[in-house]
Amino acid sequence: MTDTSSTNIPISPRQAMIRRALRHKGLIFGTVVMAVVILIAIFAPLLTEYDPYKQNLLTRMKPPVLLGGDPDHWLGTDALGRDYWARLAYGARVSLTIGIVAAVISATIGCTLGILAGYFGGRVDAVVTFLINVRLAMPVVLVALAVVALLGGSLIVVISVLGLLLWDRFAVVLRSATMQVRSLEYIAAAEVLGASLPRILVKDILPNVMNHLIVIFTLEMAHAIILEAALSFLGLGVQPPTPSWGLMISEGKEMLLFESWLITIPGVALFFLVLAINMMGDGIRDVTAPEGRN
Amino acid sequence: MSDPILSIRNLTVDLPKGGDRQYAVEQLSLEVAPREIVCIVGESGSGKSITSFATMGLLPKVLTPSTGEIRFGGQDLLALPASEHAKLRGSQMAMVFQEPMSALNPCYTVGTQIEEMFETHTELAKSERKARVMKLLEEVHLPDPARVYASYPHQLSGGQRQRIVIAMALALDPKLLIADEPTTALDLSTQAQILHLFKELREHHDAGIMFVTHDFDVVAEIADRVIVMQHGRIVEEGSAEEVLNRPKHPYTRLLIDAVPRRSRDARGAPAEDVLLSVNALNKIYHIPGNMFKQARDVHACKDINFSVRKGETLGIVGESGSGKSTLVKCLIRLEDPNSGEVLINGTDLASCSRKELHPYRKMIQIVFQDPYGSLNPRRTIGDQLIEGPVNFGADRAKSMERAKELMRIVRLDPDALNRYPNQFSGGQRQRICIARALMVEPKVLIADEAVSALDVSVQKEVLKLLNEIRDTLGLTVLFITHDLRVAAQVCDNLIVMQKGEIVERGNVEQVFGAPSSDYTKMLLDAQPGKDWDVPDISTLPPVAV
Amino acid sequence: MFRFILKRLGLAVLVAFTVSAISFALLFLAGDPATAIAGENAASEDIAIINAQYGFDRPLIVQYLDWLSKAVTGDLGQSWYFKLPVSQIIGDRLPTTMTLGLCAISFALILSIPMGVAAAARPNSIIDRFALFIAVVGQAIPSFWFGLLLVVFFSIQLGLVPASGSGTWRHFILPTVVLGYYATPAIMRLTRAGMIEVLSADYIRTARAKGLPTRKIMFKHALRNAIIPVVSLAAVQMGFMLGGSIVVESVFALHGAGFLAWESISRNDLPTMQALILIFSMFYITFTFLADVLNAWLDPRLRVG
Amino acid sequence: DKADDTLRLAFTKELETVDIYFNSAREGILLARAIWDGLLYRDPVTGEYKGNLATEWKWIDDVTLELKLREGVTFHNGEPFNADDVVYTVNYVANPDNGIVVQRNVSWMDRAEKVDDYTVRIILDAPFPPAEEFLAGPVVMYPNEYYAEVGPAGMALNPIGTGPYKVSSVDPGLHYELEAFDGYHGDPRNAASIGKIDIRTIPDFNTQIAEFFNGQLDFLWNVPADQAEKLDAMGKYQVENAEAIRIGFISMDASGRADADGPMTNPLVRKAVAHAIDRQAIVDALVKGSSEVVHSACAKIQFACEQDVAQYEYNPEKAKALLAEAGYPDGFEIDFHAYRNRPYAEAMMGFLDEVGIKTNLVYLKYSALRDARSKGEVPFTFQTWGSYSLADASAIVGEHFTGGMLDDAKDAEVTAWVNEADSTTDKDKRIGLYSKALKKIADEAYWLPLWSYNVNYVMSQEVSYAPTNDEIVRFFDFSWK
Numbered sequence A: 001m002t003d004t005s006s007t008n009i010p011i012s013p014r015q016a017m018i019r020r021a022l023r024h025k026g027l028i029f030g031t032v033v034m035a036v037v038i039l040i041a042i043f044a045p046l047l048t049e050y051d052p053y054k055q056n057l058l059t060r061m062k063p064p065v066l067l068g069g070d071p072d073h074w075l076g077t078d079a080l081g082r083d084y085w086a087r088l089a090y091g092a093r094v095s096l097t098i099g100i101v102a103a104v105i106s107a108t109i110g111c112t113l114g115i116l117a118g119y120f121g122g123r124v125d126a127v128v129t130f131l132i133n134v135r136l137a138m139p140v141v142l143v144a145l146a147v148v149a150l151l152g153g154s155l156i157v158v159i160s161v162l163g164l165l166l167w168d169r170f171a172v173v174l175r176s177a178t179m180q181v182r183s184l185e186y187i188a189a190a191e192v193l194g195a196s197l198p199r200i201l202v203k204d205i206l207p208n209v210m211n212h213l214i215v216i217f218t219l220e221m222a223h224a225i226i227l228e229a230a231l232s233f234l235g236l237g238v239q240p241p242t243p244s245w246g247l248m249i250s251e252g253k254e255m256l257l258f259e260s261w262l263i264t265i266p267g268v269a270l271f272f273l274v275l276a277i278n279m280m281g282d283g284i285r286d287v288t289a290p291e292g293r294n
Numbered sequence B: 001m002s003d004p005i006l007s008i009r010n011l012t013v014d015l016p017k018g019g020d021r022q023y024a025v026e027q028l029s030l031e032v033a034p035r036e037i038v039c040i041v042g043e044s045g046s047g048k049s050i051t052s053f054a055t056m057g058l059l060p061k062v063l064t065p066s067t068g069e070i071r072f073g074g075q076d077l078l079a080l081p082a083s084e085h086a087k088l089r090g091s092q093m094a095m096v097f098q099e100p101m102s103a104l105n106p107c108y109t110v111g112t113q114i115e116e117m118f119e120t121h122t123e124l125a126k127s128e129r130k131a132r133v134m135k136l137l138e139e140v141h142l143p144d145p146a147r148v149y150a151s152y153p154h155q156l157s158g159g160q161r162q163r164i165v166i167a168m169a170l171a172l173d174p175k176l177l178i179a180d181e182p183t184t185a186l187d188l189s190t191q192a193q194i195l196h197l198f199k200e201l202r203e204h205h206d207a208g209i210m211f212v213t214h215d216f217d218v219v220a221e222i223a224d225r226v227i228v229m230q231h232g233r234i235v236e237e238g239s240a241e242e243v244l245n246r247p248k249h250p251y252t253r254l255l256i257d258a259v260p261r262r263s264r265d266a267r268g269a270p271a272e273d274v275l276l277s278v279n280a281l282n283k284i285y286h287i288p289g290n291m292f293k294q295a296r297d298v299h300a301c302k303d304i305n306f307s308v309r310k311g312e313t314l315g316i317v318g319e320s321g322s323g324k325s326t327l328v329k330c331l332i333r334l335e336d337p338n339s340g341e342v343l344i345n346g347t348d349l350a351s352c353s354r355k356e357l358h359p360y361r362k363m364i365q366i367v368f369q370d371p372y373g374s375l376n377p378r379r380t381i382g383d384q385l386i387e388g389p390v391n392f393g394a395d396r397a398k399s400m401e402r403a404k405e406l407m408r409i410v411r412l413d414p415d416a417l418n419r420y421p422n423q424f425s426g427g428q429r430q431r432i433c434i435a436r437a438l439m440v441e442p443k444v445l446i447a448d449e450a451v452s453a454l455d456v457s458v459q460k461e462v463l464k465l466l467n468e469i470r471d472t473l474g475l476t477v478l479f480i481t482h483d484l485r486v487a488a489q490v491c492d493n494l495i496v497m498q499k500g501e502i503v504e505r506g507n508v509e510q511v512f513g514a515p516s517s518d519y520t521k522m523l524l525d526a527q528p529g530k531d532w533d534v535p536d537i538s539t540l541p542p543v544a545v
Numbered sequence C: 001m002f003r004f005i006l007k008r009l010g011l012a013v014l015v016a017f018t019v020s021a022i023s024f025a026l027l028f029l030a031g032d033p034a035t036a037i038a039g040e041n042a043a044s045e046d047i048a049i050i051n052a053q054y055g056f057d058r059p060l061i062v063q064y065l066d067w068l069s070k071a072v073t074g075d076l077g078q079s080w081y082f083k084l085p086v087s088q089i090i091g092d093r094l095p096t097t098m099t100l101g102l103c104a105i106s107f108a109l110i111l112s113i114p115m116g117v118a119a120a121a122r123p124n125s126i127i128d129r130f131a132l133f134i135a136v137v138g139q140a141i142p143s144f145w146f147g148l149l150l151v152v153f154f155s156i157q158l159g160l161v162p163a164s165g166s167g168t169w170r171h172f173i174l175p176t177v178v179l180g181y182y183a184t185p186a187i188m189r190l191t192r193a194g195m196i197e198v199l200s201a202d203y204i205r206t207a208r209a210k211g212l213p214t215r216k217i218m219f220k221h222a223l224r225n226a227i228i229p230v231v232s233l234a235a236v237q238m239g240f241m242l243g244g245s246i247v248v249e250s251v252f253a254l255h256g257a258g259f260l261a262w263e264s265i266s267r268n269d270l271p272t273m274q275a276l277i278l279i280f281s282m283f284y285i286t287f288t289f290l291a292d293v294l295n296a297w298l299d300p301r302l303r304v305g
Numbered sequence D: 001d002k003a004d005d006t007l008r009l010a011f012t013k014e015l016e017t018v019d020i021y022f023n024s025a026r027e028g029i030l031l032a033r034a035i036w037d038g039l040l041y042r043d044p045v046t047g048e049y050k051g052n053l054a055t056e057w058k059w060i061d062d063v064t065l066e067l068k069l070r071e072g073v074t075f076h077n078g079e080p081f082n083a084d085d086v087v088y089t090v091n092y093v094a095n096p097d098n099g100i101v102v103q104r105n106v107s108w109m110d111r112a113e114k115v116d117d118y119t120v121r122i123i124l125d126a127p128f129p130p131a132e133e134f135l136a137g138p139v140v141m142y143p144n145e146y147y148a149e150v151g152p153a154g155m156a157l158n159p160i161g162t163g164p165y166k167v168s169s170v171d172p173g174l175h176y177e178l179e180a181f182d183g184y185h186g187d188p189r190n191a192a193s194i195g196k197i198d199i200r201t202i203p204d205f206n207t208q209i210a211e212f213f214n215g216q217l218d219f220l221w222n223v224p225a226d227q228a229e230k231l232d233a234m235g236k237y238q239v240e241n242a243e244a245i246r247i248g249f250i251s252m253d254a255s256g257r258a259d260a261d262g263p264m265t266n267p268l269v270r271k272a273v274a275h276a277i278d279r280q281a282i283v284d285a286l287v288k289g290s291s292e293v294v295h296s297a298c299a300k301i302q303f304a305c306e307q308d309v310a311q312y313e314y315n316p317e318k319a320k321a322l323l324a325e326a327g328y329p330d331g332f333e334i335d336f337h338a339y340r341n342r343p344y345a346e347a348m349m350g351f352l353d354e355v356g357i358k359t360n361l362v363y364l365k366y367s368a369l370r371d372a373r374s375k376g377e378v379p380f381t382f383q384t385w386g387s388y389s390l391a392d393a394s395a396i397v398g399e400h401f402t403g404g405m406l407d408d409a410k411d412a413e414v415t416a417w418v419n420e421a422d423s424t425t426d427k428d429k430r431i432g433l434y435s436k437a438l439k440k441i442a443d444e445a446y447w448l449p450l451w452s453y454n455v456n457y458v459m460s461q462e463v464s465y466a467p468t469n470d471e472i473v474r475f476f477d478f479s480w481k
């Protein structure tokens, strides 16, 4: 008498997730906007014939076509006469790179610390908790600003500083998520079955904290992008002439009261990108852990 | 009999789309009279709780009663506006829930929480309210009412909390008291006291009591009338005596048949050679304090000594927190014991380093209690089954063959190997866990409350399977349980633990027939439904369905 | 309990020391103090004099210990830039930042807690969606942009509030909104999630079975439990706000400690920087400590064992 | 505004201290000119030196200057001004132990001696031709009794001078209130016309403009060119432009300190750089105002600033050819350091890019960049120099071409000429020596001088003020219309 009628939930967790995802408006909005930005970033050279670095001091600060500008430059030109659309399109690359790489760095640090603390507990946990406290107690924005101010803000410096700055949330969340997973009996079962530590971490812990990881990753990615803009605002973001959106905002800020489109265009682009990433993060959380929201 | 307080007619509650079935309860009719305990029994998901929630007006928003009426005190509750219904709650009808641990707000003293009843529903002055609360606390036999009054829930034990909830329910002398599995989460001894309290209530108050449970022993202990539910429908109804001893409906018969007997299944005696022995094992947990609490030590296992022979089934019984799980965790080295030895085939596992331990891991395997937490939801069944052999160096393809074979042994479809755990029911998961443990061909199998979370009928199946496997594979089994009946049924020898110590040991007949420790006597005494001899269903006359 | 307070204080001091040691090393390694002291138009010979005068030729660790031993006695040194005692300068600026920080956190709490509660009471309702919208926008809008927009609209166009300065309470309105809004999304989300979780707890069901009115259930029984993690978060956010209000302080010309810190970076005024970092980390530690105490008061499980 | 007779303006940076000897900021100079007097005064329009606290002065020999002091002058606190104040001030600031921030302003003096109550002698270390310029600028007179009592810290919080304005309140770094000094001696400068000056620090320039729109500020200074143009176009405000002594330049690592074999050691490369950048286009599009392209390594209005030097016109083809000749047919890549005017730097990078010189911008705080330069780690940098508003070529050439930390050329010949020029008082000889030095600097293209700077001032309609071309705002010259 083999029990064959094994299921009353006929779909796999992955299928159920996809179904929920397709019904989630925020997630779809976020993903679509992200996809558009990524496509723009990849195909920037095809989308504009202008070189984002090519200046022309004779055609400075031409407003966008909508505000009665030159039809050759539909989004206008910046203070050095560079095509604004070309800078915006190429700038998507920079902003995405900053977001992704900084988040990868901080995820690596934060996850390692968080998972180790959550898994081992005890002394390891005490050390990691201490580190997290140090990190939180340190006004790292200031320290980072100091470092960038003194070392000069190259793309690499900015990304590494942001990466070193944003790991705390990964550590905090993954620590508690790991603790929770760690207390489940399948971890004990795996141990009893002789699984090695790395194997347990990779096969049993990581997949089960993955959704937290992804959600925080998106949040921190958005955070990194917006922080870079803030650094740029204080004059310490990536270096010109690199077309980052944060830098464009910071350059456009000069003329805020007179040519407000200069700051509005990259500002809106940045706003939507960050909005989209956040909505994606929220969506992923809703979809992977539906109990989290309702 | 007087007029019913509550009468439910043709109640149907719809389930949201995509649920297990269309209705949570369907065409349900029942009555509760004053001074009467009506037990509703049925397996998990049969709609017992939904019925009580519908009566209290506490249904979750997604569930809506579609037809029928619930008449209470001359009015139809379903037609009543929510605010009117709220006024009845507490004053006219009250409810006691299953989980005493979480049923009280951790932020307020229990006194305040009981007083709230008077505050909301009466005009009593503060001092009078307090006096009434004190009286209630006495009525539910709480020691030192003044202290309890000022205590926070977490300072009380589960049984005490359940009494608080009952006191709260009785505060305004309601006409109807609904108890939804009020003893399921409690220890045997506490359960006995709470059941006793209910019986007392029936004597001293006029209230009609609707008592939801899934345990026939409890039914036998207190019920006047019994209603049996299955899949949202009432399948049988009658006086307790009738239903318990002469069940008519096949489903009722199935359930009653699954109730474990107090006698041991006949089987051959185990061999003589000792396979596993534990000497002077100690485990102390250090609980670190925080800013507001002292650190303290919990001596979870004290000088544990016992040995198990090859092929023997040793039962370890004891109430919650007595150290059973800690003991087995030390055996399999999920915890490191503070002192003592665990000898298996002459090797001391307790003193092995992690590395040395590895080859011995496969000797002892374990099946845990929680069927939902013991399988990794993100890995396929097959992947988890071959985990063990692969870790011990076996070939993946060969292990997969073995996994298929074991799936057949635990009576599951081998094709299910590439599915995920969430596609299986609790009973099926426990079988998978058993299969997983058996993959590495252990000598000793530990079952830590392996069947406690399952419905009786499923429990019976899994127990049967375990017994079969033990016999065919010649396994030695350590069977941990708090259910004396189950222990009696499957074990050869028993160990009784209390507060980390072994207080009694011997074979089943000795322990049950002539217990030596007071603790064991008390446990035996506390079992509900002692007066009920489970009828032998096969001897009952067949009934047409 | 006394022991644990001691232990906790010890840990706090250790955290503060670690923070100050790290920042000391970073600051002194990355910048050249002498040039900073000399100022922009200083000539080369000026710098050599300064180097000898201040003892920058000593090993870093000696300089740190020297600084630390003075710091514990309350002597935070002299600002290289203002040539005034650091404690005096910071003392002048802290009230502004504290006022701003307190206003902002109050604003954030007053905005986000009721909204989080309302959203949790009716998930997926219009209120919930609106709250979510506020939160998502709050996360995405760069605060300097938001600040400048508010200035353009409320100060220049409508002339309702002053654009900069810290003279009266009206000066604090816009900065409070900008800085407070920054903390709002996190607090609101946590309140909402906490409330949703708590509302499904058994004791809420008990409260309903007691026939309590909804208002009482929401605010007496649910909120008190849901607010506990929010208190911790608010403490952390408050710490961030004090040290992270640079942008807001610079836009609104509020000369608070955050802005002072930022300016000190640009001026390489290391003693001021160093003292501020120490003070900010102390703040963080104090706030989290206060949050723990407050939580213990809110949650007896933490208090009585 | 006129209604309450208060002129409101803003500083962008927090001033470290009002004590002029202990700050090196432009804001400090502004306040100093209002609060204190120098012994001499240089008319900003004619460039002529006039007596101020001294009425007559003459050189006794190359290193001794005798001055007759003005009688009847009192400080804001009532202390009378006399020779003791001068002797005290000069001896205090000339003493290196007192740590005056800008040593160059004071180190040329050795001491002062009192001849009688109203006659003093200032003794120099060595002949110092621009002495008069310094006495008319950064060296101002402090009250001896008061300063001896309160020191720099007290002076910072409650400054006392003889100038047309006295200070009524100081909130260090944040807020200053000045009010007209009734007892001002009134020659050669005007007494104050506007009753009160109120200065706040507003770091964000947009906020300053917002406050200006709101009528909370009456006067904006250092307004960036684009904003000034827009404000002018609004027609509601007065926008004035004035030249500044400050010039911009690119310094190149000719001596190979940063990289001994680097491209910048090759004069052909340096000349290629000079030909590659269209300075005129940048001036027209970005710098604007009264700025002009400069060719000599100093500001035109400075004494001995030779203008007849080699000039490098914009010619990218020639630049490419020179690069090819120098062995870089495909150009090269190099770090380009800068600390201010990022758009100008970016524009130059754009031009360099066209001829094949790839630049990586390293944008640093001034102190960090200066530190890097003094360690010789900077091969190629965009710098500016304001010469402390001193109208003498030594203020810029003397600092950068005499082998010091900021000297990238390390040309022994130039150093010798400049040192000789700076130790003689013979004006013609100085002009000749500077001419030789500046010509060689241009011929070798050690620097690429870029343009002179200008300053934009924006005033509300009520304010009347005629800016001068030395970047200094003189409050006593303001009046209401």
Ligand SMILES: Nc1ncnc2c1ncn2[C@@H]1O[C@H](COP(=O)(O)OP(=O)(O)OP(=O)(O)O)[C@@H](O)[C@H]1O
Binding pocket: B015, B016, B019, B020, B021, B024, B042, B043, B044, B045, B046, B047, B048, B049, B050, B051, B060, B062, B063, B214
């Ligand atoms: N909130 C809900 N949403 C959807 N379905 C629900 C909800 N609550 C209960 N159900 C479904 O209603 C049916 C009856 O549930 P009910 O809680 O009454 O069972 P029960 O007999 O009390 O079981 P147990 O013994 O496990 O408490 C089940 O199929 C369950 O899945």
Ligand SMILES: Nc1ncnc2c1ncn2[C@@H]1O[C@H](COP(=O)(O)OP(=O)(O)OP(=O)(O)O)[C@@H](O)[C@H]1O
Binding pocket: B285, B286, B287, B298, B299, B300, B318, B319, B320, B321, B322, B323, B324, B325, B326, B327, B482
């Ligand atoms: N990891 C731990 N840290 C601290 N104390 C623990 C830990 N695990 C168990 N304990 C304590 O040890 C004692 C024995 O617990 P154990 O889990 O062994 O009991 P049990 O008999 O298995 O109970 P149950 O029937 O509830 O499973 C309890 O008082 C428990 O609180």
Ligand SMILES: [Mg+2]
Binding pocket: B048, B049, B050, B180
């Ligand atoms: Mg139920």
Ligand SMILES: [Mg+2]
Binding pocket: B324, B325, B326
């Ligand atoms: Mg257990």
